[in-house]
Amino acid sequence: MALICDYADTREDFAPGALHTLAATPATVHWGYFDATLAPALRVRSGDLIQAEAITHHAGDAPDLMMDAAVRRIFSEIPEADRNPGVHIMTGPIYVEGAKPGDILEVRYLSMRPRCLYGSNLAANWGYLYKEFNERERVTIYRLDAGANTASALYAYDFPGKYLVPGTITHCPECDREAALAGVRVKARPHLGTAGVAPDAVGRVSTIPPGLHGGNIDNWRIGAGATMYYPVAVDGGLFSIGDPHVSQGDGEISGTAIEASLDVLFQIVLRKDFSFPSPLLETPKNWIVHGFHEDLNQAMRNASLDMLTLLTEHRALSRNDAYSLMSVAADFGVTQVVDGRQGVHVRMPRDIFPAGSRAPG
Amino acid sequence: MALICDYADTREDFAPGALHTLAATPATVHWGYFDATLAPALRVRSGDLIQAEAITHHAGDAPDLMMDAAVRRIFSEIPEADRNPGVHIMTGPIYVEGAKPGDILEVRYLSMRPRCLYGSNLAANWGYLYKEFNERERVTIYRLDAGANTASALYAYDFPGKYLVPGTITHCPECDREAALAGVRVKARPHLGTAGVAPDAVGRVSTIPPGLHGGNIDNWRIGAGATMYYPVAVDGGLFSIGDPHVSQGDGEISGTAIEASLDVLFQIVLRKDFSFPSPLLETPKNWIVHGFHEDLNQAMRNASLDMLTLLTEHRALSRNDAYSLMSVAADFGVTQVVDGRQGVHVRMPRDIFPAGSRAPG
Numbered sequence: 001m002a003l004i005c006d007y008a009d010t011r012e013d014f015a016p017g018a019l020h021t022l023a024a025t026p027a028t029v030h031w032g033y034f035d036a037t038l039a040p041a042l043r044v045r046s047g048d049l050i051q052a053e054a055i056t057h058h059a060g061d062a063p064d065l066m067m068d069a070a071v072r073r074i075f076s077e078i079p080e081a082d083r084n085p086g087v088h089i090m091t092g093p094i095y096v097e098g099a100k101p102g103d104i105l106e107v108r109y110l111s112m113r114p115r116c117l118y119g120s121n122l123a124a125n126w127g128y129l130y131k132e133f134n135e136r137e138r139v140t141i142y143r144l145d146a147g148a149n150t151a152s153a154l155y156a157y158d159f160p161g162k163y164l165v166p167g168t169i170t171h172c173p174e175c176d177r178e179a180a181l182a183g184v185r186v187k188a189r190p191h192l193g194t195a196g197v198a199p200d201a202v203g204r205v206s207t208i209p210p211g212l213h214g215g216n217i218d219n220w221r222i223g224a225g226a227t228m229y230y231p232v233a234v235d236g237g238l239f240s241i242g243d244p245h246v247s248q249g250d251g252e253i254s255g256t257a258i259e260a261s262l263d264v265l266f267q268i269v270l271r272k273d274f275s276f277p278s279p280l281l282e283t284p285k286n287w288i289v290h291g292f293h294e295d296l297n298q299a300m301r302n303a304s305l306d307m308l309t310l311l312t313e314h315r316a317l318s319r320n321d322a323y324s325l326m327s328v329a330a331d332f333g334v335t336q337v338v339d340g341r342q343g344v345h346v347r348m349p350r351d352i353f354p355a356g357s358r359a360p361g
Numbered sequence: 362m363a364l365i366c367d368y369a370d371t372r373e374d375f376a377p378g379a380l381h382t383l384a385a386t387p388a389t390v391h392w393g394y395f396d397a398t399l400a401p402a403l404r405v406r407s408g409d410l411i412q413a414e415a416i417t418h419h420a421g422d423a424p425d426l427m428m429d430a431a432v433r434r435i436f437s438e439i440p441e442a443d444r445n446p447g448v449h450i451m452t453g454p455i456y457v458e459g460a461k462p463g464d465i466l467e468v469r470y471l472s473m474r475p476r477c478l479y480g481s482n483l484a485a486n487w488g489y490l491y492k493e494f495n496e497r498e499r500v501t502i503y504r505l506d507a508g509a510n511t512a513s514a515l516y517a518y519d520f521p522g523k524y525l526v527p528g529t530i531t532h533c534p535e536c537d538r539e540a541a542l543a544g545v546r547v548k549a550r551p552h553l554g555t556a557g558v559a560p561d562a563v564g565r566v567s568t569i570p571p572g573l574h575g576g577n578i579d580n581w582r583i584g585a586g587a588t589m590y591y592p593v594a595v596d597g598g599l600f601s602i603g604d605p606h607v608s609q610g611d612g613e614i615s616g617t618a619i620e621a622s623l624d625v626l627f628q629i630v631l632r633k634d635f636s637f638p639s640p641l642l643e644t645p646k647n648w649i650v651h652g653f654h655e656d657l658n659q660a661m662r663n664a665s666l667d668m669l670t671l672l673t674e675h676r677a678l679s680r681n682d683a684y685s686l687m688s689v690a691a692d693f694g695v696t697q698v699v700d701g702r703q704g705v706h707v708r709m710p711r712d713i714f715p716a717g718s719r720a721p722g
Contacts, residue, residue, distance in 0.1 A: 121685045128665060129684060140685040151689075156681065181682045183715035186690045247689050251707070253665055254688030296657045300698060304489060304614055320517065321542045323490060324482045324501040327615030328512075328608050329547045334693035334705065337661060344695065346612070354544035 016267060017047045024053035024070065024091045026077040029242075031057070032086040032166060033204035034196065034213065036234045040095035043236075046270035051263065053115065054192060054244040055089045058259035060169035061120035062141045065154075068116070071261065075167050086207030087166035088194045088216065092240030096270055099237040104271040105197060105230045107239065111265040112190035112224045117144045119151065119246045119260030125162055127255030128337045137163050139170070140180050142258045144246060149188045151246055151258055153181035186247055190262055191223035193243035196279075200233040207242065209341055210292050214279055217290060218257070218336045219345055220248050221283050229271070229280040239268065250333045250345075274314065278306045286347040290335065296342040300332065303344040315353065325352075377628060378408045385414035385431065385452045387438040390603075392418070393447040393527060394565035395557065395574065397595045401456035404597075407631035412624065414476070415553060415605040416450045419620035421530035422481035423502045426515075429477070432622065436528050447568030448527035449555045449577065453601030457629055460598040465632040466558060466591045468600065472626040473551035473585045478505045480512065480607045480621030486523055488616030489698045498524050500531070501541050503619045505607060510549045512607055512619055514542035547608055551623055552584035554604030557640075561594040568603065570702055571653050575640055578651060579618070579697045580706055581609050582644050590632070590641040600629065611694045611706075635675065639667045647708040651696065657703040661693065664705040676714065686713075 020042055022028060028041040044050060055074060059066040067075070074089065096105060123138045124130070130137075137159035142151040157175035196214020199205045210217040214230050222228060230239065241264060248257030281288040289310055291303030307330060311322035329352055335343035381403055383389060389402040405411060416435060420427040428436065435450065457466060484499045485491070491498075498520035503512040518536035557575020560566045571578045575591050583589060591600065602625060609618030642649040650671055652664030668691060672683035690713055696704035 121689050123681070123684050123688070127684075127688070128662075129669070132666070132669075133680070133684065138681050138685070140682075142689070153682070153685070156685070181678070181686060184682075184686065184713055186686070186713050187710065249687065249689060249691040249693070251661075251665070251691065251693035252688055253691075253693075254684055256688065258689050296661060297703075300612075300657060300695060301489075304612070305493070308490070308493075317542070319494070320484070320499050321501075321514070321545075323484050323488075323494065323615055324499070324514070324517070325542060325545065325547070326610065327484070327488075327613055327617065328482050328503070328610060328619050330610040330612065330614075332610070332612035332614075332695035332698075334661060334695060337693075342658075349548065352545055352547050 015047065016049045017045055019049040019051065020044055022050055022052035022091060024055045024074060026074055028091060029055065029074060030090050030240070031078050031083040032088065032207055033084065034198045034207065034240065035204050036198040036200060036238065038093050038238065040236065040238065041092050043095045043097065044268060045097045046268065049265065049267050050094065051265050052091050052241060054091055054241050054264050055261045056244055056259040057087055057089045057166050058120040058122060058256065059261065060167055061122065061139045062118055062172060063169050065118035065141065066116060066120065075169065080165050083166045085204060088207040088243040090207060090240040090242035093198060093238035095236035095238060096268055099232045099270050100235060101200065101233055102275065103232040104274065105232060105237045105239055106227060106269040106271050107230060108227045108267040108269065109222065109224055109264065110267060113263045114144055114146065114190065114246060115261035115263055117146065118142065119144065119258035121254060121258050122159065122163060122256045124255030126338050128253040144188060150185040151188050152185050156180035189220045189223060189247045191220045191245050192241055192264065193218045193245050193257060195241040197230045197232055198234050198238035210279065210290070210343060212278060216243065217279055218248065218252050218343065219281065219288065220245065221288060222281060225284050227282040229276060231275060250335055252336050255338065277309060286349055288345050288347050291344045293342055294340045296337065296344065299342040299344040303332065303346045307346045307348060376408065377410045378406055380410045380412065381405055383411055383413035383452060385416045385435060387435055389452060390416065390435060391451050391601065392439050392444040393449065393568055394445065395559045395568065395601065396565050397559040397561060397599065399454050399599065401597065401599065402453050404456045404458065405629060406458050407629065410626065410628050411455065412626050413452050413602060415452055415602045415625050416622045417605055417620040418448055418450045418527050419481040419483060419617065420622065421528055422483065422500045423479055423533060424530050426479035426502065427477060427481065436530065441526050444527045446565060449568040449604040451568060451601040451603035454559060454599035456597035456599060457631055460593045460631050461596060462561065462594055463636065464593040465635065466593060466598050466600055467588060467630040467632050468591060469588045469628040469630065470583065470585055470625065471628060474624045475505055475507065475551065475607060476622035476624055478507065479503065480505065480619035482615060482619050483520065483524060483617045485616030487699055489614040505549060511546040512549050513546050517541035550581045550584060550608045552581045552606050553602055553625065554579045554606050554618060556602040558591045558593055559595050559599035571640065571651070571704060573639060577604065578640055579609065579613050579704065580642065580649065581606065582649060583642060586645050588643040590637060592636060611696055613697050616699065638670060647710055649706050649708050652705045654703055655701045657698065657705065660703040660705040664693065664707045668707045668709060
């Protein structure tokens with residue numbers, strides 16, 4: 001097995017071959033699921049660039065600010081009954097020529113640009129402190145300052161009833177808009193909350209639980225400049241993107257981020273030279289390994305064991321060396337806490353290894 | 362209750378009044394415990410500077426490299442039977458004139474300088490992956506490159522038997538020294554693993570579990586430039602420092618960091634204008650709140666609830682605003698995982714608040 005990170009001299013082979021555009025329309029999105037039988041929305045070759053639209057399923061929280069004609073068409077033409085078993089609007093799938101089960105799709109995220117200047121944070125019924133907030137849901141609308149790369153709250157309102165239907169359109173002119181977070185400016189961290197390949201399963205697979213295929217990992221580091229490695233499970237990979245965020249913290253404790261549609265430019269490179277047991281992320285600073293489980297303790301253990309695998313199988317460290325290095329240099333973070341679904345990630349700095357063995361950025 | 366961070370105009374009152382030195386000797390350290398009845402090793406006034414020595418209890422892992430005469434004296438004169446119920450060598454206690462229960466000691470860490478150029482990482486019997494490593498313990502000795510602010514492994518050896526006695530001196534010339542982590546350079550992050558005030562309790566309190574008093578928090582951000590707020594429980598506070606580290610990752614999964622003695626310069630400021638329910642840390646970038654529990658899930662919940670307290674009671678945010686802000690901007694990390702003792706922290710960036718309300722550095 002080749003080292004993940006020793007392919008610097010072959011990277012030039014992956015210079016972009018073509019640029020494709022993939023608009024989000026009722027015909028090119030699937031709402032709430034991955035499905036191995038979906039017809040591709042696009043076919044590409046390894047190395048191709050894709051400029052694609054990722055639409056937030058929370059655009060209805062401030063329809064006047066977050067929905068344009070194309071977004072409205074998706075919300076109006078895809079019936080509520082067809083938005084399941086998950087909640088995210090996924091653009092794709094993209095078929096990668098030659099991709100076979102066992103391969104890896106290396107997806108290099110190059111640019112993530114907000115489609116409009118507004119996003120929504122919902123304190124949701126699946127949020128971590130829902131009970132502590134007396135089981136009330138609340139929407140806070142944020143406005144982006146693209147020049148400053150920040151977001152600030154525009155207004156907030158109590159969500160009427162319970163947010164259960166993905167893509168609910170709230171008629172907020174009828175809501176009681178309140179001021180929120182005066183003077184506070186949050187750093188923007190545009191990223192994809194959900195992306196991945198089609199699992200090898202019969203029927204729809206929910207977009208909600210993250211897993212080997214990717215899915216709802218919700219790590220804000222999956223932004224421009226980052227590379228994700230997704231293991232192919234079915235012919236062509238069938239890669240889709242969705243759940244765009246302008247910012248979230250590790251933990252995403254209210255149940256959502258600042259949810260906002262993004263235009264995403266990425267390159268897909270087909271890799272046949274390695275495998276890895278969980279979603280692997282490479283940022284300019286770190287290698288990041290993810291663990292998931294319904295129990296945070298076990299998610300933590302899974303992340304630690306997979307980082308051990310990364311260091312021993314892909315960095316050629318002994319197990320003893322890897323364990324010591326993890327203890328003194330790797331940072332564990334809580335990516336997500338939702339009842340029944342916890343995520344832990346671990347970040348290992350790339351620059352601690354000898355220069356010759358570093359991956360290019 | 363005053364806001365924690367609105368004291369900029371009074372900070373000048375805290376200009377240093379005096380500089381004290383506190384060497385670590387058998388008479389000025391206590392090994393393994395806090396104790397409210399200990400005679401002070403030093404008495405200071407609010408605003409005073411203290412230059413103190415913090416000695417690692419792991420100096421015996423490489424006695425030829427990590428022990429000088431003063432360290433040897435501590436190890437030889439404090440009997441093993443007097444090192445309990447915890448494991449850390451604590452320098453102090455320091456009595457702060459006028460400190461009363463309910464006050465806060467604001468400890469500004471100004472400088473942390475390695476005493477020697479070597480440190481030890483133990484893959485310990487209390488480490489997170491002890492079973493996965495067949496219940497074998499191993500020492501990796503690191504050498505510091507002070508100029509580059511990095512550490513690299515010098516050699517490693519299997520620990521003979523089981524590491525049970527704090528301050529065990531291993532006669533490693535008799536061990537099988539093996540090369541380790543060739544070419545790897547870890548960033549140095551000098552910090553104190555353990556520090557705090559004496560709890561209001563009868564008898565010895567172990568240094569191991571972190572709590573409201575401080576203790577073994579093991580957050581690598583408690584380094585130079587950081588400020589910790591410790592709530593006073595007994596007259597004078599009785600503050601002590603120990604468990605010096607040159608680096609560790611969030612999680613500290615082998616059970617130890619790069620353990621290495623440090624010379625520490627800090628200023629103690631007595632605060633009578635606020636309180637907080639858990640150890641609060643201020644770094645140049647973040648406010649950081651800690652949660653502890655034997656179950657990582659509950660440690661996470663405790664950290665989230667105390668950050669809610671910080672934002673509502675000390676930043677004057679509404680509960681709704683605080684919850685949204687935490688979801689979109691606060692990062693949760695796993696500080697420590699040890700059987701029966703888990704730590705989670707949450708970092709809230711300081712620069713997201715209006716400039717006028719920011720604390721000075």
